[in-house]
Every structure is written in structure tokens, then in C-alpha cells.
Amino acid sequence: MKTDLRVLKTKDALHESLLSLLKERALESISITEICKAAKINRGTFYQHYGKVEDLFEEYFKEIMKDLAESYQAPYKYVERIETTKLNPATIRIFHHIEKFKKFYFIVFSKNVPLAYYYLLFDEIHVLMKEDFIAHQKIDKDVAVDMLSAYQSNAILGMVIEWYRQDFNKSAAEMNEQLVAILNLRLGG
Amino acid sequence: MKTDLRVLKTKDALHESLLSLLKERALESISITEICKAAKINRGTFYQHYGKVEDLFEEYFKEIMKDLAESYQAPYKYVERIETTKLNPATIRIFHHIEKFKKFYFIVFSKNVPLAYYYLLFDEIHVLMKEDFIAHQKIDKDVAVDMLSAYQSNAILGMVIEWYRQDFNKSAAEMNEQLVAILNLRLGG
DNA sequence: AATTTTATTATACAGTTGTTCAATAAAATT
DNA sequence: AATTTTATTGAACAACTGTATAATAAAATT
Structure with missing residues (x-):
């Protein structure tokens, strides 16, 4: 039962x-x-x-998160070529997912909404990142895996915030290009 | 008047x-x-x-933000040596600032609080990052400055979220070391 | 110091919140 | 099909919200 x-x-x-x-x-x-x-x-x-009202909304949110997770079941399905950098397929689908649920994410990123939704999204991406780091042995002995994946997943979300603030007036493909360009910079020194 | x-x-x-x-x-x-x-x-x-109550809290928040901004008036004041990487002085003071107002940030990062506070913090760091990028001509033609600084500033905040979730049981100095280690990884391919 | 301007107060009102309770109706179990 | 279990209902309550008003007190201006 x-x-x-x-x-x-x-x-x-x-x-x-x-x-x-x-x-x-x-x-x-x-x-x-x-x-x-x-x-x-x-x-x-x-x-x-x-x-509260937000708890009800959160339940709906989790439905949307399922879509995000499902995107990664067939990872390379939508990706034609990844030439410029080793962008993992998880990362590359995030912007498309957001684009798909644009209307919904306008709510999630609005000012008066509780931070809880942001965390739900963050955690979802965080887990995907972490799995990728572990699967591909991208780990450096000096860096805690959790810190690195927190850094990376929230960096992506930083781009999403910027994207949202520009009213999502870029395509998901353009966002991926931007991300590739950023990752190819050598940010440290 | x-x-x-x-x-x-x-x-x-x-x-x-x-x-x-x-x-x-x-x-x-x-x-x-x-x-x-x-x-x-x-x-x-x-x-x-x-x-609402949050508006009152926001006013207090802006006082705290002044402290963050002031930390950068005398940039190298607290920094002894930066050897491992070109970590800008702005970045290097963020963790110390958070540590200083630990109690306050326990509120800011809690689930039920509106996203607005997160944005206030994000914007403050975002601006500092952007200024640094422009001042040091770290700009790549393919990357929009706003995207890059959104990426970078939110990445730092990702580490802060992780730090918060571990009850801030690391020192600001340790956080800086982690950041340096991460920046020295070549994340893009 | 007198006058004008404006912030604060006291009070009131309709609507929302969060909780509790016994009564009822719907589902699960036998 | 009868019985047990449990979710939903309706009603009521005190507290909080958001808004409006006239009266008052405090500050700014002349």
C-alpha cells in the first residue's frame, strides 16, 4: 500500500x-x-x-528536477560534437533544460522567493558534477571534491542568473559557447 | 537637509x-x-x-555590505604573500569577511530567507570581480565580461554555500587555499 | 519665536494565518 | 459486505496583516 x-x-x-x-x-x-x-x-x-504556499510549489519543483535528471539518462543524445573543450554532457544540457522551463525559472530566480528553490537546483547540478568528477578521475589531491563541485556547479548557476537577468534573451547553444570559452581561459595565474 | x-x-x-x-x-x-x-x-x-520584516533586515544587510566593500580600500593590508596564483586581493578578502559576520551569514544562507539577500551579496562580489577584470585586462574577446564575472563570483559563493553547510568549520585561510588549488586546475580540457 | 510641514500615533476594519475539535465521508482491511 | 482506519470537512478562535483615518507631536523653515 x-x-x-x-x-x-x-x-x-x-x-x-x-x-x-x-x-x-x-x-x-x-x-x-x-x-x-x-x-x-x-x-x-x-x-x-x-x-506554506512555497511548500506546495516545492513539490511541483521536484517534478521539474526529474526532467533535469532524465536529460542525463541518454547523455550524448542531443550533443553533436564537443570540440573546444572537455565539457561533460551533464553541463551541456543544463542550459537547454532551463530554456525548456523558462517560465518556471522566472519564478525560481525572482527576488522574493525563498532560497530553498535555489538550493534544490544547486544540489541537483552539484550531484551531477560530483559524479562526473569521480567517474573521470579529475580529482586533485589538494582539492576537496565537494568544494570543487560546489565551485563549478554554482559557477554555472552564476551564468544562469546573468542569463535570467537578461530575460533569457540568449539561446541555450550560445550559453554553452560562452561556458566553453570561459573554461578555456586559464583562470588561475 | x-x-x-x-x-x-x-x-x-x-x-x-x-x-x-x-x-x-x-x-x-x-x-x-x-x-x-x-x-x-x-x-x-x-x-x-x-x-515586510525582510525589508528591515535588508537595510541591516546593506551595512554589512559596506564592510565588505571597505575591506578592499586597503587591498594588500591583510595579505602577506600570494605565491601560488594571481589571486586578486578582492577575492582573497571575501572569506575573511564572511568569517567575521558568521552569525549574520547563517541567516542569509538559510532556506526560508528570500533570494534577495543572496543577490545583494552576489552583486557586491560581481562588481568587485568585474572591476578587477577590466583593470587587469583579463578579457578574452569571445567571453562577455558580465558572463565571466557572474561565473567567477558565483563560483566563490558556491564555495561559501559548501562552507556554510559544513557549519563554517574551516578557517578563512583554508578556504583561500582551496580556492587557489581550484584556480590552478585547468578546468577546461 | 511663530508658523508650516510632516512623521508618528491611536484606532478601527476586513482578510489571512495557524491551530484545534468533533462530525462525516471515503478508502483500506478483514 | 461489514468493519476498521484515516483523510477531509466545517466551524470557531486568537493573532497577524495590510490599509485608512483623524488627532497629535515633533522637526524644519521662516
Whole structure:
């Protein structure tokens, strides 16, 4: 036995309600009362599953994260050639994933949203990076793997922030080119 | 004429009230009503200056940012030797600054806090990086300066996140060593 | 020092939040 | 199909939010 059908029904209704409200207004302006009214779910039931609006959104977020992870199941599927540098296939799909869910990431990177979402994204990329470092023995004895992958994954996210601030008006392909160019610089000395 | 004395008095009282509450409880659990009661300021007055608790905190944040900026006025003051790499003095002071305001950054990096604070920190470092790139002509024609400095500054913040998650149980000096080691890797191919 | 300007206060109101409880209805188990 | 388990409901409560108003007090200007 897994999950009660009533719970599934409730959560589905709440998800759909939030998503339809998000099409019209910003996340921080949407109240719990409002979501429940639209979903025809008792407010007390909301509190049985979540603590705040953001927790409900986070559940939706995890669905999107699945897409990010799935992109890496068939790694070289979308990549034609990697000539300029040893860019791992995980990295090379991140910008495409963001581009695909542009609308969603406009919310994730907005100022008033809790840092928790950023961390969810960071952790997802962090893990992929780390796996790649270990798989390809790119490890230097003086550098802690966690530090290096934290450095690298957040660097990518730095580019995404910049991209977001320019209203995502670059293609994912252009972003990859920029990344390749940056990686080919010898940043240390 | 600059600012009304009454406004200064009000803001001082609110600042002090928030800080003393923060010593006992988490930011997200502190209500406006509570802050005002402790500060002996009318709640309506709070709304004349701020919209939410976080706005008040942000004002305090900007004070801390001044310290970060000031660290760079006398750049080599604290640096004994930079041998292993061309680490710019701005970069080398960031970890020390964070260490100095450890308590404060425990709030800034906590999950429930709005992304806005992260951006304030990011922008501060971003600007310092950018200035350094331009001053030292480290620019490659294929790389947009904004992208590069976004990449680099957020990479540093990635290390800070990792540091924070390890409860800041490394010294700022150790963090600098890690950074030097990472920069000396040739990340691109 | 008198006058003007403006920040702060006290009060009030409708809406949201977070929590609790007994009653009910729906699902799982036998 | 009958019974047990448990999610959902509806109602109520105190506290907080966000906003508006007239009265007051404090600061700035003349």
C-alpha cells in the first residue's frame, strides 16, 4: 500500500489550483485561502500536507528536477560534437533544460522567493558534477571534491542568473559557447 | 537637509529590536507586530518605511555590505604573500569577511530567507570581480565580461554555500587555499 | 519665536494565518 | 459486505496583516 487516493486527489487539486493562479499573479501574492477556495479543498487539509504556499510549489519543483535528471539518462543524445573543450554532457544540457522551463525559472530566480528553490537546483547540478568528477578521475589531491563541485556547479548557476537577468534573451547553444570559452581561459595565474 | 530626526529615531529603534529578536529566534518566525511592540513604535509607522520584516533586515544587510566593500580600500593590508596564483586581493578578502559576520551569514544562507539577500551579496562580489577584470585586462574577446564575472563570483559563493553547510568549520585561510588549488586546475580540457 | 510641514500615533476594519475539535465521508482491511 | 482506519470537512478562535483615518507631536523653515 502506498498513498491514500484521497491524498492524491487533494494534492492534484491543489497543484492545479496553484499553477492556474501562477499564470495570472506572482507566487508571493497568492494566499493559502485563495488556493484552497479555487481547489475546493478545506484549508485545514492544506495544513495537513503543507505549511506554506512555497511548500506546495516545492513539490511541483521536484517534478521539474526529474526532467533535469532524465536529460542525463541518454547523455550524448542531443550533443553533436564537443570540440573546444572537455565539457561533460551533464553541463551541456543544463542550459537547454532551463530554456525548456523558462517560465518556471522566472519564478525560481525572482527576488522574493525563498532560497530553498535555489538550493534544490544547486544540489541537483552539484550531484551531477560530483559524479562526473569521480567517474573521470579529475580529482586533485589538494582539492576537496565537494568544494570543487560546489565551485563549478554554482559557477554555472552564476551564468544562469546573468542569463535570467537578461530575460533569457540568449539561446541555450550560445550559453554553452560562452561556458566553453570561459573554461578555456586559464583562470588561475 | 537630509533625513528627519524622527525617521532616524524610528529606524534605529526598529533595527535594534529586530537584532535583539534575531538573537533568540529565526527571521521567518518574527512578526511585524512583535518588532514594533519591542521597539515601542506604532505598527503603522513600520509600514510607512517597510513592507515586510525582510525589508528591515535588508537595510541591516546593506551595512554589512559596506564592510565588505571597505575591506578592499586597503587591498594588500591583510595579505602577506600570494605565491601560488594571481589571486586578486578582492577575492582573497571575501572569506575573511564572511568569517567575521558568521552569525549574520547563517541567516542569509538559510532556506526560508528570500533570494534577495543572496543577490545583494552576489552583486557586491560581481562588481568587485568585474572591476578587477577590466583593470587587469583579463578579457578574452569571445567571453562577455558580465558572463565571466557572474561565473567567477558565483563560483566563490558556491564555495561559501559548501562552507556554510559544513557549519563554517574551516578557517578563512583554508578556504583561500582551496580556492587557489581550484584556480590552478585547468578546468577546461 | 511663530508658523508650516510632516512623521508618528491611536484606532478601527476586513482578510489571512495557524491551530484545534468533533462530525462525516471515503478508502483500506478483514 | 461489514468493519476498521484515516483523510477531509466545517466551524470557531486568537493573532497577524495590510490599509485608512483623524488627532497629535515633533522637526524644519521662516
